[in-house]
Amino acid sequence: MVSTDRAHGFLVKPLGLDLDADLGKPSEKTITPDTAGTFPAICDHYCGSGHGNMKMTVIVE
């Protein structure tokens, strides 16, 4: 994952996934979830006026 505008975070608490998405600095992590499902993800670094709307969904099949 890499940001193209500013630093963000990517937190998926149920999966224990917590990444920093820094501008132009890729980060990656490989996980093997035990459970299929739909998991909420958020940006956990304040990144500006749209921060509160940065809600995502991770789907594990």
Ligand SMILES: [Cu+2]
């Ligand atoms: Cu944010």
